[in-house]
Amino acid sequence: MKKLLSFIVALVLIVGFIPFSNAEAAAKSLKVHFINVGQGDSILVQAPAGKTMLIDGGPKSAGDDVVAFLKSKGVKHLDYVVATHPDADHIGGLIDVLKTFKVKNFIDSGKAHTTETYVEMLTLIDKKNINYIVPSTLDTYKLDPNMTTRVLYANSDADDNNDASIVLKLTYNKVSFLLTGDASTEIEEQIASKYDVSATVLKAGHHGSDTSSSAKFISKVKPKVAILSYGKDNSYGHPNSAVVSRLKNVGAKIYKTATDCNITVTSDGKTYKVTNSCAKPTTTKPAPSKPATTKPSxxxxxxxxxxxxxxxxxxxxxxxxxxxxxxxxxxxxxxxxxxxxxxxxx
Structure with a gap:
């Protein structure tokens, strides 16, 4: 009888732990979402242990969409919000985010700007008593005990807004993400000369503009996946065809928010999977000679x-x-x- 009881207890323990094991495995996934905000950038990081970081919020017109996306992913508060630099297509949507969610830490480039949007953002940070951080190069943030979130570049004294862009590298075991804001080729060269910029996933700088993503830099990053965040039919001609060709030449699989909508990279630290919220049309892999990707709309x-x-x-x-x-x-x-x-x- 005692043997039977021991067997039943052991069986209950084993069966009881199966759902827990599955939940634990699911919880260990890192998810990085590249949100479709039109002509702009916005990236949500959901770390394996549950902490969250929002990097940029797109233009003001995208604020409601960003808020809705965060809610759809179960976000109730944000551990970190990062404004890579003060251009409107990166911080505009953060106004609605700050009004909607509790934010613990706000990481700002420190590059002063005089626009109404920038002043409104700072006013909200102050009003809500959010911890305000201006980072230094090589600062790290504790998003997850199994992840490294490191600043590869920060310069609040940069002459140009784009060159004040905070550059982040997220590393989860063997899978890494390089997020470059709108940093120029000159900044890319500085970073690559000092640090390891190799990454599984590259968010190409400045929406695929030729002011970023030099051939030399891309050859050092060697991304398996490249994300281009830009608006359909934008007036700037983003993405530049030469940048697209450079990414293809190193074997990167290219995803574009303009055609793929919201793009999510999910990783267990060893492997990764890319999904998107739009059916991927054949035009998302344009030949280098296709003029539609090189001329302003x-x-x-x-x-x-x-x-x-x-x-x-x-x-x-x-x-x-x-x-x-x-x-x-x-x-x-x-x-x-x-x-x-x-x-x-x-």
């Missing part, structure tokens, strides 16, 4: 994208929602009130 929402003369910023933003840089034909110095080389940013 001529399909703005309200007016022809060729228009270069505007009375004020309100009119300009109807055609170019993120404003224009000093190299753009529509740029006027009188609309660049903060004299940062970018006019009419939100």
């Amino acid at each position: 001529s399909k703005p929402t309200t007016k022809p994208a060729t228009q270069t003369n505007f009375k004020n910023c309100t009119e300009l933003r109807k055609v170019y929602p993120s404003g224009v840089s000093s190299s753009h034909a529509a740029y006027q110095s009188k609309m660049d009130r903060d004299k940062d080389g970018w006019a009419c940013e939100r």
Whole structure:
């Protein structure tokens, strides 16, 4: 009788532990979501042990979508929010995020900006008494005991907003992610000369612009997966065909938010899987000679994208929602009130 009882107890213990084991395995997955915010960047990191980090929030127009996406993934609070740099297409959506979720830590590039969006963001951080951090290169953050989250570059004194971009490398055992914000090729070269930039997944800098993602840098990263975050039919011509070719030349599988929508990379630290919320059409693998990926769109929402003369910023933003840089034909110095080389940013 005692033997039978011992057998039953052992059986109950074994059966009882099976669901727990499965749950434990599921909990050990790292999920990195590249959220479709149109012309901008937003990345949600869900660490294996449950902590969360949101890196950028896209433009203001994407705020509701980012909030909805976070809720759909079960996010109730954020352990870290990172503003890689103060451009509107990276911090605009963070306004709604800060209003909706409890945030423990806010990591900011420290690059001062005078736009209303940037001031509103800082005001919310102060009002909600969120721990405010300006990082230094090689700082690390404890997202998970089995992960390393390290700053490979930070420079609050950078002359250019893009070159103030915080660059992060997330490493989970054998799988790693390199997230470069809008860092230029000069910054890429600095980082690659000092640190290990090899990564399984690369979020290509500056939405696939040729101001980032040099051939030399990509050859050092050697990504298996490359993510291009940009808006469909954007007026900047993102992504640049040369960048796409460089990524293909190193064997990277390319995913684009403009055609693949929300992209999720799930990893157990040894292997990884990429899924997306849109059916992947054949056009997501364009030949290098395909002109549609290299020329600026001529399909703005309200007016022809060729228009270069505007009375004020309100009119300009109807055609170019993120404003224009000093190299753009529509740029006027009188609309660049903060004299940062970018006019009419939100």
